[in-house]
Every structure is written in C-alpha cells, then in structure tokens.
Amino acid sequence: MKFAKFAASALAMAAAASAADARDQVQITGSSTVLPYATIVAEAFGENFDFPSPVVEGGGSGSGRKKLCEGVGETTVDIANSSSRISQGDLDLCATNGVAEVMEVRIGYDGIVFASDVNGQEFAYTPADIYLALAKDIAKDGALVANPNKNWAEVNANFTDQPILMFVPGTKHGTREVFDTKVVEAGCKDTGAYDLFAAAAEGDEKAKKAAAAKACMELRTDGVSVDIDGDYTETLARIDADKNGVGVFGLSFYQNNTDKLRVATMNGIVPTVDSIAKGEYPVSRPLYFYVKKAHLGVIPGLKEYIEFFVSDDMAGPDGPLTAYGLVSDPELAATQKMVADETPMGPLN
Numbered sequence: 001m002k003f004a005k006f007a008a009s010a011l012a013m014a015a016a017a018s019a020a021d022a023r024d025q026v027q028i029t030g031s032s033t034v035l036p037y038a039t040i041v042a043e044a045f046g047e048n049f050d051f052p053s054p055v056v057e058g059g060g061s062g063s064g065r066k067k068l069c070e071g072v073g074e075t076t077v078d079i080a081n082s083s084s085r086i087s088q089g090d091l092d093l094c095a096t097n098g099v100a101e102v103m104e105v106r107i108g109y110d111g112i113v114f115a116s117d118v119n120g121q122e123f124a125y126t127p128a129d130i131y132l133a134l135a136k137d138i139a140k141d142g143a144l145v146a147n148p149n150k151n152w153a154e155v156n157a158n159f160t161d162q163p164i165l166m167f168v169p170g171t172k173h174g175t176r177e178v179f180d181t182k183v184v185e186a187g188c189k190d191t192g193a194y195d196l197f198a199a200a201a202e203g204d205e206k207a208k209k210a211a212a213a214k215a216c217m218e219l220r221t222d223g224v225s226v227d228i229d230g231d232y233t234e235t236l237a238r239i240d241a242d243k244n245g246v247g248v249f250g251l252s253f254y255q256n257n258t259d260k261l262r263v264a265t266m267n268g269i270v271p272t273v274d275s276i277a278k279g280e281y282p283v284s285r286p287l288y289f290y291v292k293k294a295h296l297g298v299i300p301g302l303k304e305y306i307e308f309f310v311s312d313d314m315a316g317p318d319g320p321l322t323a324y325g326l327v328s329d330p331e332l333a334a335t336q337k338m339v340a341d342e343t344p345m346g347p348l349n
Contacts, residue, residue, distance in 0.1 A: 023074045023299060024051075024052060024299075024300045024301075025052045025053075025054060025055055025301075026042075026051075026054035026055070026078050026079065026299055026301055026302050026305050027054070027055050027076075027077045027078050027079070027299075028042070028054050028055065028056045028057065028077065028078065028079040028080075028081060028289075029056075029057045029058070029059055029063070029064045029067050029068075029077050029079075029080060029081070030057075030058070030059060030060065030061055030063070030064020030065065030067075030068075030079075030080040030081035030082055030289070031058070031060065031061040031064060031081040031082050031083040031173070031174050031287070032058045032059075032060065032173065032175075032231035032232060032250075033061075033081075033083040033110060033173075033174065033175055033250040033252070033253075033287065034081035034082065034083060034107070034287050034288075034289060035056065035057075035058045035081065035231070036252055036253070036256070036324060037107065037252070037287075037321050037324065037326055038054075038056045038081055038289070038309075039056050040320060040321060040324065041305070041308065041309045041314055041321070042054040042055075042056050042305070044308075044314070044320075045301070045304075045305050045308050048308075049301065049304055049305075049308070051300055051301030051304065051305075052301070054079075054301070054305055056081075058231050059172075060170070060172040060173045060174070060229075061080075061081070061082040061083050061084050061172070061173060061174030062171075062172040062173070062174070063172050064077075064080035064081055064082060065080045065082060065086055065087075065090045065290065066090070066093070067080060068080035068090075068094065068099070068102070068290055068292060069090060069091075069093040069094035069097055069099055070097055071097045071098055071099065072097075072098050072099055072292065072294045072295070076292070077292070078291065078292055078295045078299050078302055079289050079290065079291050079292070079302075079306075080289065080290045081287075081288075081289045082174055082287075082288045082289065082290060083110065083173070083174030083175055083178070083250070083285060083287055083288075084174030084175075084177040084178065084285070085104075085286070085288060086102070086104065086288070086290055086345075086348075087348070088347065088348040091345075091347065091348065099292055099294065100293075100294070101293040101294065101344035102290050102291065102292065102293060102344060102345055103290065103291040103293055103306075103338070103339070103342065103343065103344055103345065104288060104290055104345040105288060105289050105290070105291060105306060105309070105310060105335060105338075105339060106286050106287070106288050106329055106331075106335055107287050107288065107289065107309065107310060107315055107321075107326070107329065107335075108286070108287055108315055108321070108326045108327050108328050108329045108332075109276055109277070109284055109285065109286055109287065109326070109327035109329065110250050110251055110252060110276070110284065110285060110287050110325065110326065110327065111250070111251040111271040111275075111276045111281050111283060111284045111285075111325075111327075112175055112178055112179060112182075112183075112248060112249070112250065112251070112283045112284070112285065113248075113249050113250070113251050113254050113263050113264070113266075113271045113283075114130075114246055114247070114248060114249075114263070114264040114266070115239075115246070115247055115249055115254050115261040115262060115263045115264065116239065116243075116245065116246045116247070116261065116262055116264070117239055117240075117243045117245070117260075117261070117262065118258075118259065118260055118261055118262045119243075119262075120162075120243060120244075120262060121152075121159070121160050121162060122262060122264070123152075123159065123246070123264035123265075124158070124264065124265045124268065125264050125265065125266050125267075126187070126190070126266070126267055127182075127183045127184070127186040127187035127190055127266075127267075127282075128187045128190040128191050129155050129156050129159075129187070130166075130183050130184065130187050131183075131184055131186075131187025131188050131190070131191055131193070131216075132147075132149055132155045132156075132187070132191060133149060133152070133155050133164045133166065133224070134147075134164075134166055134168070134184070134219050134220055134224065134225040135147055135184070135187075135188065135193065135216070135218070135219060135220065136218040136219060136220050136221070137193065137215070137218070138191060138193055139191050139192040139193040139196055142192075142196075143196070144193065144196050144197070144200070147220055149164060150163065150164065150224075151163050151164060152164055162244055163244050164224050165223075165224060165226070165242060165244045165245045165246065166224070166225055166226070166245070166246045166247070166248070167226050167228050167235045167238050167239065167245055167246070167247045167248065168219070168225055168226065168227055168228065168248050169227070169228055169235075169248055170227040170228055170229040171227070172229065173229075174285075175248060175250065178283065178285045179248055179283075180217045182282065182283050182285075183266075183283060184216060184217055184219070185213055185216045185217060186282075188212075188216035188217075189216075193216065194212050194213075194216055195212075197211065197212035197215040197216060198211070198212035201215075226238070228247075232247075232249050232250065232253040235247040235248070235249065236249075236253075236257060236260065236261070239260075239261070240260070246264075247261075249261075250325070251271055251272075251273070251276070251325040252324045252325025252326065253325075254271075254325075255324065255325045256324065256325075266281065266282055266283055267282050269281045269282065271283070273322060273325060273326075273327050276327045277327045277328070284327070286329075287326070289309075291306060293342060293344050296342060303342075306339050307336075307339055307340065310332060310335050310336050310339055311336070312332070315328060315329070315332060316328055316332060
C-alpha cells in the first residue's frame with residue numbers, strides 16, 4: 001500500500017486506506033459503450049481468479065469520470081469506463097479531490113453506427129445528410145436559414161419520403177462527442193454552413209472557428225432530434241415504438257441486435273470490425289477506462305482485473321471481445337507494459 005505517494009496528507013491517506021481496505025470488490029462505472037466489454041471481462045475474471053467479479057455499472061462517460069474524481073477511499077469508484085478521452089478539466093477535478101494520479105488504459109476501438117428498424121428502408125448516409133436532417137440552421141442559397149427539412153427525401157433525393165426522427169445520445173455520453181465532431185461538424189463543413197457561421201462571427205480567426213464549430217453543433221428542438229440520456233437499450237426501445245426512428249449506437253450494440261436493426265453505411269462504407277481496423281469507416285473512436293492509481297494494491301483484484309482486461313486472451317485480435325465488436329488496438333503491447341508498470345498519465349495541456 002502506497003497511499004502516501006498519492007495524497008495531500010498522510011492523515012487523509014490513512015483514512016482512505018482504511019476505508020478502501022474494507023471493500024473487496026472492484027467498483028466500475030461509466031460509458032454505456034464500454035459497459036458490455038467490461039461486463040464480459042468482469043464475469044470471466046470472477047470465473048478465473050480468486051476474487052469476486054467486479055461490479056460494473058453504466059451511466060455515461062462524463063458521469064463515470066466525474067465519479068472517479070470524487071475522491072479516494074471505499075465510497076469512491078476504482079475505474080471509470082469512457083468512450084471519449086478524459087479532459088484536463090476532469091484531471092483538475094481529480095487533483096482537487098485528492099485523486100493525484102490516474103492511469104489511462106486504451107482497450108481498443110469502436111465505431112459509431114446509424115441503425116433503424118430491421119424492416120425499414122436502407123440508408124446510405126454522408127455527414128452532410130445527417131447535418132441537413134438535424135441541424136438547427138443550414139445553408140441554403142448562400143445564406144443561413146432555419147432547417148425546413150421534415151422528411152428524408154428533402155435531405156437526399158435517394159431517400160424515401162419518411163419523416164426524419166433520430167435518437168441521439170445525450171451530452172453526458174462519450175458517443176455524443178464523437179457524433180458531434182465526426183458527423184455533425186463534418187457535415188456542417190461539407191454543406192458550406194461552417195463558412196457562413198465563421199463569416200458571421202466576431203473576433204480573430206481562432207474565435208471565428210470556435211464560434212462556427214459551436215453553431216454547427218446546435219441541433220433542432222422541434223422533436224426531430226431527440227436526446228437519449230439512457231443507454232442504447234432505451235434507443236432501441238424508442239425505435240421499436242416508432243419504426244421511423246433512426247438511432248445512434250456503438251457498433252457492438254448493433255452487432256448484438258442485428259435481428260432488430262438495419263445498419264446504414266457512412267460515405268459508402270459498411271461499419272464492421274474489419275472496416276474500422278483498416279481505418280476505412282469514418283466514424284470510429286478509441287475506447288478507454290481510467291484507473292484511480294491510489295486504489296492499486298488496496299482494492300483486492302484491481303491490478304489483476306486491469307491486466308486481465310488488456311491481455312491478449314481478452315482484448316487481443318483473437319480474444320472474445322472482438323466477437324462483440326471491439327477492434328483490437330495495434331498498440332496493445334504498449335498498453336500492457338504501461339499497466340504492468342502502473343504508469344500514470346500526465347497533464348493534457
């Protein structure tokens with residue numbers, strides 16, 4: 001136990017160590033995208049090690065990182081799963097609350113997919129299509145106008161006359177960050193709206209770009225774009241209730257529900273493990289979990305769980321996680337060494 005390295009005072013660390021010692025089960029929270037992978041690993045860990053299976057909960061990437069940074073001790077979580085990278089603001093909050101060192105563990109890659117009812121129309125999207133469907137304001141005849149599009153045929157003549165309805169992860173989900181930047185902002189630029197937003201903004205070039213990016217990500221509030229704060233099962237239920245709905249999912253969730261969902265292409269590419277591994281599918285992202293280093297050697301099984309998760313047997317190209325949509329990290333060996341050495345991450349800026 002090495003709490004003295006990580007806290008502001010020996011007294012605080014003694015209290016934290018005593019509290020953490022009272023718990024013998026690893027506590028994990030965070031991303032709904034990483035949740036199925038962590039659950040698989042936790043179950044296998046309980047079956048193969050002399051430790052209880054970790055408790056794994058969802059709630060969103062941002063919420064998980066916030067919980068990780070609440071402090072050190074038995075009442076705080078050990079790991080936060082995340083489908084977007086931790087921010088410097090998160091790390092600053094951790095430091096403020098005595099969480100002095102955090103380990104960043106990249107487990108692999110995932111794709112963000114667009115899927116609708118299995119018996120619905122087949123969509124072939126571009127980022128521009130998504131932007132023209134969901135944006136608050138769009139470019140038309142060289143000017144910005146309130147989005148008038150009500151059905152997919154108005155967005156793209158190749159689509160049928162189906163009402164636009166898309167269920168989008170809420171802002172606390174890591175999926176939303178990737179959706180905003182790699183789909184919405186990209187579509188905003190492709191349609192010319194970004195340049196119009198920048199031209200209308202005040203300040204220097206940097207300020208104009210920031211204002212344009214922010215304006216691009218403002219979505220409609222007329223019921224066409226619906227934020228989903230729950231996990232992907234809620235999105236699936238919404239589509240089941242309204243067959244016109246299109247949902248934003250992680251690849252692994254879609255692959256486990258192909259009997260209910262039809263996936264769309266993006267820029268002509270079908271989202272698969274292979275197309276993501278080759279860098280062909282444009283909407284992909286790394287997946288992480290973050291570990292409170294102060295709990296290593298204190299919470300039984302924590303180090304062993306982390307090592308097991310990133311082992312070749314679990315996260316490697318032939319491991320069971322790939323069957324559920326995880327794209328193995330080509331640099332997994334470097335992650336394994338980082339975990340073995342218990343190397344904390346440094347500041348991001």
